[in-house]
Amino acid sequence: MAKIALLIGVSEYGEGLSNLPGTQADIEAVQRVLQSPQIGDFNTVERLLNPNCTQMEKAIEQLFGENRSRDDLILLYFSGHGVRDDNGTLYFATTNTEKNAQGRILTSTAVSASALQNYMGQSRSNRQVLVLDCCFSGAFARDMKAKSDEAINVKAQLGGEGRAVLTSSTATQVSYEKEGASIYTQYLVQGLETGAADRNEDGQVTVDELHEYAKEKVQEAAPTMQPEIYAVREGYKILIARAPQGDPKLIFRKELHERAKRKRGKLSPIDRRAFKFRSRELQLSEPEAELITHEVLQPYAVFWEKLGEFEQAVEEMLAYEPQLSEGSVDDLQYFQRVLKLRDEDIAPVLRTYQIDLTLDSKRQEPEVVQPPKQSEPAAKQVTETLKPTTEEILLKSEKGIDYSKLRDLLEAQDWKAADFETYLRMLEVVGRKEGDWIRNEELLNFPCADLKTIDNLWVHYSRGKFGFSVQKKIYVDCGGELDGEYPGNKIWEEFCDRVGWRKENTYISYSKVIFNTTAPTGHLPFGGRFLLAGFARVGRAGLLSHRDL
Template sequence: MAKKIALLIGVSQYGEGIPSLAAALNDVAAMERVLQNPSLGGFEQVERLLNPDAIAMRTAIEKLFKEASRDDLVLFFFSGHGITNDEGHLYLTTRNTVKDYFKSTSVDANFIQQESKNCRAKRQVLILDACYSGAFAEGWRAKSVSVDLKQQLGAEGRVVLTSSSATQKSFEQEGSILSLYTQYLVEGIETGAADKDNSGSIFIHELHDYAKAKVQAVKPNMIPSIILDKEGFNIIIANAPKSSEVQYRKLVEKYAQNGELSDFAFLVLKPKRKTFGLTDEQAEQIENEVLEPFRRRLANIELYKQAFAKAVEQKYPLDEHILKILKDYQQEVLGLRDEDVVPIELEITSVKEIQKQEVKRLQCQREAEAAEKLQQKQNEKFGNLIGRLRAGMLGVLWVVGCLLGWWGLSLLLRPKF
């Protein structure tokens, strides 16, 4: 008889040089909750493995794939750090993985691939909520490499879901108990919102599409990906709950735009609250849940705006060191794309440029006024000098005139012989 079996691995603690992850174990608990729920995932067998060492992790993975039958649905979930080497090869970390020797202390993606290939189950789902860049500890440089997950993990009848692309980090959420991608995988199942075609079943590609849209509403720079073929496309991961809340949520999803619901949207939504038998409190809670990802992105944009404005206020133009820090803050912490922040930077620098030009204009004006005053003083000094010279010349001329007069008079009075 076909079974649904899952192995959920969470690694929150690591060896030297690799930072801990607060959300990993919570991710496992949340996934276990929805998968084991008979009304949702309906998985008969769910094994949790928390902070395993490399041997325990490889053993559990081998056991998962080895014991599965042909008609079983096998699900492998990992939440933790993913590390790539210089060739772009993926390793999943364990509790004894250390920065300097991560290859020998982690689980190679090739191992998972081989065990998956040897598995008799024709339906397999691999979910990796992991970072791939390996840039975590100080001095551990990020590598812009390309991890070919299709080659390393993909195969016929197998679906691979990843929380971010090979050159990105998955983002832990400050103040949240779940990582971003897992949060929306769980939400998509638990609320039924991932059932886009209203079939009553949530296909794996529907779940990924829902989670990806929500993740990118919060952090557009984070791009979850999916690898699947036509066989994997038809894998049903869970049943969608049927309720008034689910129906109302889908309406809210339909009308929400950029983190807001317009007054026109409420022309439909408020009557529908009564139709679905929801209280205003229930409806508002659903609305806030739907709008939350967009609002968080707006909050992240505001955080970047404040940081950029502060930097510009302290020093303008910005030097390369500050620009690099702001770029890391934008991409790695806030998860924003360049197109999200360029308008902010232009707005702030334009104002600063106007202020700079105004300061320059005032400085030029002051310099011109000072030069004019100096010229006036010089002119006054020159005028005074000319006046004194004139007076002196007149005095000399008067003396000369007097002398000439006396000389002429003396000639007239000289006796004649």
């Protein structure tokens, strides 16, 4: 068995495409961790910088085709521009890629996704990982360079058996850089180099663990960014690297990360005192502890800086135009998109300055009231950012069920108690008692208001990591049909592998459920004795087929 990687970076382009100087730093960082005997331990890691079309395609063909065996692990990393033709076909731009006078790509000057798909499909290797650090649409911020401006269906063009395809953004988002390494690549490398990507602490980093770590870190800084992973069968569980076990630096990093995540990076003086004591307890030097603290808190610092920028923009806009016009509202909404901030992120700012950025058809201008002179800057209102108002998540129920306890448990991130509370409330909805389970027909006809309330609470407080609708998306990605029918063994097994309900071809027991955010996406709610044990495949398929999820 061999581990072979090809790292392609294109930083220099002809007319029509902007240069991307950060790609070389990306390549060097990825090469460093893959070649390390303690981390990636790849047998071969080749770099290809600024190739033309012929050179790039030839290198890709050789990567997948030359003397490969079934057990070989092949990894292809690409950092550069992604473009498309009029038919929506994805192409990877090279140094000689051209666009015509109308701005259309000259396909003969770029490497097509279909060509790459062909080489991957013909390869004897059953383990293939593709990392695309390029974008497929979007905008760019003031100090960031966009890498593309098109929309692509990545999964349809690059999915395949025995593969994992990782992308730095969705098909409608931009991947960007700040003159240095890409933010997505930065955290891929960090997750491998520090071992922090080993979510289940088994000493190994799998593809899905690595992606989940990088995605979480990216979203700490840019909440609207959505790095994605596409895989089938064992693709999610391909082993990429080793991770240290019992390493004091890794223990300190993970403990600090969990605390910082709860407070969105705003550690109190007592928190800092506690971690100073913890670092001494773990026998870390002061420089080591300071470096880890900086790395953990850095993406949050970026987020709060962005929110401060948005608040300053609001102040400037109000000074310039006290009664905001429709154009000014549009400007603020555009700036919000540039900063990659969600509506809930900027909500405290809008509440402080009493601004409504939503314009309906009956009102030409938003209602604006000047802020009080003594108001506290909204960028400091951490708890307001994290707590939804009753208007944001209404605890609706068709059966008069009280979901306030579930809300409070989720807000406190008591995932295990919230999981059990979900079980109890769902039983109450269908008129059953603790210890019982829900029948298939009851799930298919589960009241929509109650299902939406439960799902909205899980999705909101986990920041999109847990919830029935999250599980539904994964289920569909695995090939599940939305008809409530019994899913085939392969579909069900792949789904359970993805969400972590199966390990080494064996379904986990309740004692093995991971009740923290290191769990795989979609791992919760598990529901203990009924969401799996009670009705297994048929019932879960019925729930995930629900029309209102």
